[in-house]
Amino acid sequence: MKVRSISTLGDYLREQRRNAELSLRQLADLAGVSNPYLSQIERGVRKPSAEVLQQLAKALRVSAEVLYVRAGLLDPSEEEGQEDRSVEMAIRADPALSVRQKRVLLDIYSSFRREAHEEEISEPLRESTTRNRAARRARQED
């Protein structure tokens, strides 16, 4: 199987395992694979099957897709972009929404994104203004 980079999948798995504060043996047991095999995977010596990736994902409580992408089994454009632009893209792609509804939702979403960014800079006044503007626009769509 094609691994994106020898170090990508294995490093990610090791990182997630450490984040979860699990030893190699503990994760292997949870995932139902042998601990030497998990060690080999983490070090890039072996390329695990998708089923093993599923088991590891479940044990680490991450999405299997994340591991598939890192293992080269799914295209990143189908997975990575989801987090950045997934709300925008999802709204645009939703067949149940009219063009108008999409525009309203996208505007509100954009305001919220801007607002969340400005909350980091701590400007509560701007926040209130932005939200009023978004709500007014929603009403004007009637």
Add this chain to the structure above:
Amino acid sequence: MKVRSISTLGDYLREQRRNAELSLRQLADLAGVSNPYLSQIERGVRKPSAEVLQQLAKALRVSAEVLYVRAGLLDPSEEEGQEDRSVEMAIRADPALSVRQKRVLLDIYSSFRREAHEEEISEPLRESTTRNRAARRARQED
């Protein structure tokens, strides 16, 4: 590897191959796998790796995800449901949105979905009421 049903993936592959009017040898050559192995896969004797599935998907000009689902490597709800619930899920997953913002967006989205559904039944009066309610709620979040 876990195959959803012995007959599901293999039957699907054989069906797609016949739709494409390819012999077993032709598809195997296109996909870059041996023809006996393809025969075994179609009959459910062997369970192919995800990489082989990628190759077959490309040769058959279908999405690899479709084959992954049939092979039990992806959940159908994550692939088929994507279109239905992707806006909801995307909003929930977006780290840039606060809990409150998420709730607002989800409420508006739900209203729009209901509204679009009711547009199909042709009730313009209900449409206007629903939109006003959604906008009012957006304001109340200040």
Add this chain to the structure above:
DNA sequence: TTATTGTGCTTGCAAAAGTTAGCACATGCA
């Protein structure tokens, strides 16, 4: 009729995935 080509499949084998037994080292406790 025979010879050729096409089709799907069988069987033995090679390569890769995955496991078992055990090693070297670290840590904790009496």
Add this chain to the structure above:
DNA sequence: TGCATGTGCTAACTTTTGCAAGCACAATAA
């Protein structure tokens, strides 16, 4: 200090995937 336990890894082995060689049968042409 010695012993027990935990940790990650090595190497031999087992199982599974995928291939190569070839078989049986069907279709076609001379």
